[in-house]
Amino acid sequence: MKTLQELTLLDKFLFDEVVEDSEAYEALLRIILGEEELNLLTEAQTEKEFRTAPWLRSIRVDVFAMDDKCNIYNTEMQKGKRDDLVKRTRYYQALIDSSLLTPGEVDFNSINNTTIIMIMPFDLFGLGKYVYTFESVCMEYPELKLEDGAKRIFINTHGTNVSEVSPEFIALMKFIEYNEDEENNNIMASSNLEKIKARVARVKASEKVGVRYMQKWEEEDLIRHEALEQGREEGIEIGIKQGVEQGEDRGIARSIKNLMNNMGITAEEAMSNLGITSANYDKYLKML
Structure with a gap:
């Protein structure tokens, strides 16, 4: 058993405690998505359950929130490697989508845009990337996007394409896995990263x-x-x-x-x- 002080953000308990704070979760999303104007409208919810019927398989998402443009974000910390993660995100997408329309709603365009983010300390696709972003495109015309508002992002904390992501993002990856960012001490001060680090410190200091x-x-x-x-x-x-x-x-x-x-x-x-x-x-x- 690890002590609370030994936990990193890869550990589900600490991750849930940290992102329950909306400012910390907002900061995390800003770094990952590279959007400084992202502002959460709702409190971050951890362990939120989705179920379409009592007899069907339910899910509990790690953290769930909506921004001021009504975009939905679900972020999962996946420490263990397994071979069903892609289809798992598909199932998450389906259950989340099923909860976004009120009974009797006939306009499917009212479904919110959703982004599912899975953070992992391994490379699920083996191409050395920090970030793999998936949106639906036409196979015959790849430049033609489906524009259905659904996005799935798989993050590998061990990426090697440092020139394609920001120093702030790399520092976050180091902090997620090791609670440190010594290799990135020369990057400019990051208010978003400092918010996350401060929240981690508060959580670990709380009796x-x-x-x-x-x-x-x-x-x-x-x-x-x-x-x-x-x-x-x-x-x-x-x-x-x-x-x-x-x-x-x-x-x-x-x-x-x-x-x-x-x-x-x-x-x-x-x-x-x-x-x-x-x-x-x-x-x-x-x-x-």
Whole structure:
């Protein structure tokens, strides 16, 4: 377990606490999008849930807000690498869009413009870019844009194309991952970056936040323990009928599923929480 002081913005708890402050989230968006005139109209909401029907899969977005031009922003901090991130953003886009029209609205042009931003400490596309921005274009005429107002941005904190982004952006990437920007001490003062750094310092100095962090960790640890116990018991029952080794594997698979249901996390995140080595991920994914 990391202490609160050891957390970086890659850690979900700290990221959520920091961007709950609208000024900090506004500063983050300004640096990433390169728009100094961006002003948020609403308070940033963390862990906002979207669901189209009770029986369908819901999502909880990391942070969600609207600016004074009614543009919607959803930003996700994705620390772990997985192979479904592109389609995950597609699903996020669909559920967010479904919430933007009031019942009975007939004009689909009233749907807000949306930008989904996913920040990752790895290169999802392997081309060395800091930023990959996707908008719909015509395959036959690439210069023809669909102009549907939907944009998805994937950010790689380990980019190498330094000439294509601002020094301020690079400094933000260093701070996100390491809580420092020593390599960028020569850049001009950035009021946006200073707002983010000041918010991080306040969060880490807060006793209330420290208590919440401990409570959150203890709550998740309890869920992990209960999921393991339930899976172990079910595994023993299966093992009696089908063989101990197979029963143990099924018990672990049950633990993974219990953790996914109780904490609303992915299979990979559940396996990581349970201390399962990555070499065994495929085995349990197939069982699931």
